[in-house]
Amino acid sequence: MARGVADTEMIRRQNRELILGVLRRSGPLSRSEIAIETGLSNATLTTIAAEFVTQGVLIDLDAPAEEAKARGRPSVKLTHNRKAGYILLIELDVTRCRLSLLDYGGVLVDRVESAVTPSTFAESPAPHYLAERIQLIYTRNTELADRLYTVAISVQGILYPDGSGMKWSPIAHFAGLDIVSPLQARFPITVKLYKRGRLMADGMRWLEPELTHKTVATVFIGSTVGMGLTFPDADRFDSDIGTEFGHMIHIPDGALCRCGAHGCIEAYAADYGILRSAYSVPARTPPAHAVPPGDFQQIITQARLGDRNALHAFNLAGSAIGYGLNRLMSIFEIGRIIILGPGTAAYDLMLSSLREGATSSLMGGINGLPPVTLVADASEPVYRGLLMKALTELDRNVFAAMNQQAQSVAE
């Protein structure tokens, strides 16, 4: 039920993971510092560190440029051996596809970017499209022949339960295919799909360490409405949570959403929904394909000037999100809300109706609206989240799991 048999190999793996973990969180550290941080003894640190160095996973940082030269034997900081392995991040959204190759130290090595249009994946099926670009990365970076271990892809939409592809995606012709298997068959890599909303929440945890012990909900407001949820310490709890907040039904048979359903939160709170209400377009009118940022900005300006229709549109949006949070808070206790994306610019206009919606239930009333933080640029937490997912995956599944006989990974 819980875990399987425990033996001494597991001890070592677990302690190796522990060490890579603190190194990942708090820069280069000396053996003693790691010992203190992890609770392991110095003796163990000597052993495991030696193992890591032999295997080429970590290296001694001999930049001796210490701060105030202390007495005693100088400490030697350990740090990631950048050549130990490589990761590839793929950020995929409705408009672009960006591949970033990074080394084990998290340093950018190569980058490929291309535009995505509704016809992109009709012309070249997604697995093929991605394989071609990955091949380009391999060709341009010969050093990673067998050292590219893991590919992390950020997507939006609904995953198959086994994570092999998408059941639904806002990107045309992207859903319905097995993405993971063809890539894993062609290249010697582990491929994983991650939901953008979830990455946002994870990324925020790395960017704001004080969130560690809280349940965090991130809400993206922009051309869509997305959410991510992460739970304290549930590092391993990778089940598909915070899935499609934007497509939670706010009002049965309500406004028409891009997804085809009626009454989704998104249909009221995404840019196109706000635009529609602000210009009193009937709520059943099919949504605009894309809203130019200027148009959205203009509605904000109008609302600030007191325009009734614009104010009303933001009220509807706030209310949709507020009730959505309300419904969420009927299920979890949420410790912190982070709102990201272009919608943050209009947060003040939505606040009162958002709060009203969020607190109008038993749970919402008792617990109140949790503290809210605004983060205008959503791409940073997504990138950070994706990066850390890939690196910790490498830490855990490749380098922590190596046994003593393992060959050195570096030349």
Next chain:
Amino acid sequence: MARGVADTEMIRRQNRELILGVLRRSGPLSRSEIAIETGLSNATLTTIAAEFVTQGVLIDLDAPAEEAKARGRPSVKLTHNRKAGYILLIELDVTRCRLSLLDYGGVLVDRVESAVTPSTFAESPAPHYLAERIQLIYTRNTELADRLYTVAISVQGILYPDGSGMKWSPIAHFAGLDIVSPLQARFPITVKLYKRGRLMADGMRWLEPELTHKTVATVFIGSTVGMGLTFPDADRFDSDIGTEFGHMIHIPDGALCRCGAHGCIEAYAADYGILRSAYSVPARTPPAHAVPPGDFQQIITQARLGDRNALHAFNLAGSAIGYGLNRLMSIFEIGRIIILGPGTAAYDLMLSSLREGATSSLMGGINGLPPVTLVADASEPVYRGLLMKALTELDRNVFAAMNQQAQSVAE
């Protein structure tokens, strides 16, 4: 971040837990059977089993009444030493309070039952009331002087984040007090509060083992609407999930709920809500205090005879629950729905509107309504859930954690 330092003591604790776990799941087993089941070697089983027997946690079952006498050395089944420890279960709801004392083998030893009324906890504060009854159990069962380890209490309502008491409870004067600390101060026991909805879901997992790898949502429909959610393998994931489904807002500013808010699911789908709609009582009318089972049954009968108002009431109820599930399914993927309680009798009357509500969104439409099971008697899974919580708590925190020097627990 993950776990702490791993050492050899942890190995032993973990393997002990593993053994107690399979024993808990699959009756008495011989050492070899346990070895096969857990993956541990026979040698290890000899060692650990000897330890357990010395400590009085397990005993050799010498009932030799084997089935077909096989050749070879006969196997000796290990089973729980019933005298190793005791647990106390307290089921508390709006009408009664029942204490059940069980031994480590799960056998009922003593039981105390009393009625609860709205004035009960006004006259005797809850911690005092419970302490008195626990004292009675101690007095009547002298053998458990220092062998009662854990008390598990089933409650309804909203817990404090630290689990020490209730923020809100449907039982008058029960909320707002620290329940756990006074009891732990007075008796040498571990006290924990568990939410009834959650126990239902957990209990169903024990009753139907094929649920193991699914996300299960249990929905109680009766005088309230409650929910429990459990996730596959998330044995340890004890955070407070599935909290107040019944008080999720279905329709903003809708029907008046017992909790004082407007538009809760409960206000449409609990017995009082159905009654109210069936008799066309205005939805803002304060709900009846308790609905006699006969009255509820009568509405079912009327609906089956084609009474429009009764049918409409069940439609509203089904719709409320359907949209609630819909909203839930926008956040998790749910693999199985189990409906419990008196409301199951009217499930067929609610089904079409329930399904319509559940599948009207993007997620609901794509995934469809998961398989639904009906269980009329909700008290069995609650009791089972509570029992297994207490026993596994004992297994894990007391008996798995004992070290080699530990004294024997049995005389």
Next chain:
DNA sequence: AGTATTTTTTTAATACTCGAAAAAATCATT
């Protein structure tokens, strides 16, 4: 050059699992 100080490594002790061999406990057969 010698001493103080801090980090890192070595050493010895202990705990745990495992595979293989040995022992134990029964049935089957002669």
Next chain:
DNA sequence: AATGATTTTTTCGAGTATTAAAAAAATACT
């Protein structure tokens, strides 16, 4: 009744972990 076959359980030795404590290493200070 004795011997053999068979299955379960125990014993034993080897291998791998961790840790505390002692030793060694590497530097600053005097």
